[in-house]
Amino acid sequence: MMKVDAYSHILPAPYFERMRELAVNPRALKRWLELPALHDLDARLRIMDEFGEGYQQILTLSSPPIELLAAPPESAALARLANESMLELCEKHPDRFPAFVASLPMNDPDAALEELARAIDDLGARGVQVFTNVNGRPLDDPAFQPLFDEMARRDLPVWMHPARGPAFADYATEDTSKYEIWWALGWPYETSVAMSRLVFSGLFERHPDIKIITHHMGAMIPYLEGRIGLGWSDQLGSRTADEDYRDLLPQRPLDYFRRFYADTALSGSDIGIRCGLEFFGADHVVFGSDCPFDPEGGPMYIRETIRVIDALDVHDLDREKIYYRNIRRLMRMAAR
Amino acid sequence: MMKVDAYSHILPAPYFERMRELAVNPRALKRWLELPALHDLDARLRIMDEFGEGYQQILTLSSPPIELLAAPPESAALARLANESMLELCEKHPDRFPAFVASLPMNDPDAALEELARAIDDLGARGVQVFTNVNGRPLDDPAFQPLFDEMARRDLPVWMHPARGPAFADYATEDTSKYEIWWALGWPYETSVAMSRLVFSGLFERHPDIKIITHHMGAMIPYLEGRIGLGWSDQLGSRTADEDYRDLLPQRPLDYFRRFYADTALSGSDIGIRCGLEFFGADHVVFGSDCPFDPEGGPMYIRETIRVIDALDVHDLDREKIYYRNIRRLMRMAAR
Secondary structure, rough: OOOEEEEEEEEOOOHHHHHHHOOHHHHHHHHHOHHHHHOOOHHHHHHHHHOOOEEEEEEEEEOOOHHOOOOHHHHHHHHHHHHHHHHHHHHHHOOOOOEEEEEOOOHHHHHHHHHHHHHHHHHOOOOOEOOOOOEEEEOHHHHHHHHHHHHHHHOOEEEEOOOOOOHHHHHHHHHHHHHHHHHHHHHHHHHHHHHHHHHHHHHHHHHOOOOOEEEEHOOOOOHHHHHHHHHHHOOOOOOOOOOOOOOOOOOOOOHHHHOOOEEOOOOOOHHHHHHHHHOOOOEEOOOOOOOOOOOOOOHHHHHHHHHHHHHHOOHHHHHHHHHHHHHHHHHHOOOO | EEEEEEEEOOOOHHHHHHHHOOOOOHHHHHHHHHHHHHHOHHHHHHHOOOOOOEEEEEHHHHHOOOHHHHOOOOOHHHHHHHHHHHHHHHHOOOOOOOEEOOOOOOOOHEEEHHHHHHHHHHHOOEEEEOOOOOOOEEOOHHHHHHHHHHHHHHOEEEEEEEEOOOHHHHHHHHHOOOOHHHHHHHHHHHHHHHHHHHHHHHHHOOOOOOOEEEEHHOOOOOOOOHHHHHHHHHOOOOOOOOOOOOOOOOOHHHHHHOOEEEEEEOOOHHHHHHHHHHHHOOEEEEEEOOOOOOOOOOOOHHHHHHHHHHHHHOOHHHHHHHHHHHHHOOOOOOOO
């Protein structure tokens, strides 16, 4: 069965070289160098070969967010370099990399809109990637509304990846810098907070069909379905004295959370992926591996995620949706 | 089938009166007054009647933590009042409230140890409740180690409830004060961070059999099983440059997370409770409702949680374990 990996990470070589020239913290550099499949194309292709000809990856740029690496106008130049070098990989190996997702200089909203248009119209990107906050500004900040409007208008998906914000970094000082808690738990928390802000700020009211693909299968949301439903949606405002949250949204908030799309990047957990699939439904789940950030540096998350999806007790049509039909539909690849 | 609700919340009337005399924020007061079953015994008993004679509650004090309400030495007096007034309810209705869990003045560690001994030895408490941080100090702070040592020595459980820390409050200013995100997501995040710090600081190495009951069914941990296993446990240190985390613990960190106990307080989510049960196993899950914080002010979470547990595809012995055998074993109630 064809398998289109909707969320793997890459640092194309020209972009990686440029990153290394920029000030980069030693922790991150160490990590990248330990993972050749992140920036070395041959290493990447060798890993992909293990999964046969039907296995393809949609290219998304690895973190950190561009807006953390460079201020405007340099951030726009960096985004252009990222997008051009991802396109190059797609053109060189269209059988392996059928499409890429544009990166944007989110700390420069006008330039971000400009690069969005250029990347999609001129370079053929099939969506954009944003992080869960832009150097600490939440995604429901009015500055970013035109971007979501534009992606809804173009009917192409927004990939959403977690990132630490500055407030989160404060928290880390106290509590979560130890033991890499920021990565294991802080990132999923960030994703869940970002999803919540998009819901409560009315994104899905303005754009009922907008396509947001959340990383790590919706992070905290599926497991906390009850808390978000009976606990939050149905008691919103009962824990707030200074604002009135009644009638904030016309529908039950929980229902909007189900409108997100979610990848299967839960590091190969059977129980997690089953729970996430039950929450989002087979039309809203896309195969995503988080390659190459696994203990083997590339193949393990792909293999483990395939193992879990193959074992799911679902009809083959649903499995096809998860493996490739949904993501191709979202990217409108069939129409190309 | 007998059902012992291991995690419901109460504010006994004498304690509630004292709380209202203390400075309390209007948000919290509004919430408590809207929920008579929290502080009005008759309202509570009427709700419990709906579930028949086999339904009992272990009493645990509702948040906020005592250490947020009063500084030493007043916090110790407040804990004594809480424990004596919970005991009074147990003595008045032993068929409804077979046991209570002691509250402690955690901002005064010596007084906390003293009250622990008094509450268990003199008042018959069958465990203690702590919050996930003590006014911002994490639970693996050396100041709290004697408390965990003592609970391990006494072989009685520690109930762990989330609380915002001051660092968390900073974060809230930026991002999570809106829309009650602090409650819906911040609390489960806090619980997960606290679990992680207890694991990585070696609690289960010092006390392999210590019994910690996490609220909200382990919060983020079960759904992120893969992330915590392959992602974190098996790559610990790869994202850290300034500390060496190799060989921090002799066992795989994920395995320690399974040593926690977890209640079923996921607000009646089928998919959540099934996922949590698969993570912790039937010997480590206890029925807990979060009563009375539901949209009906008391019966709804009990009813919905029973609905989910009754529908679980497990043997009746496992269902009995979840409903009452495990919690009675943990509290060593059979031996009394």
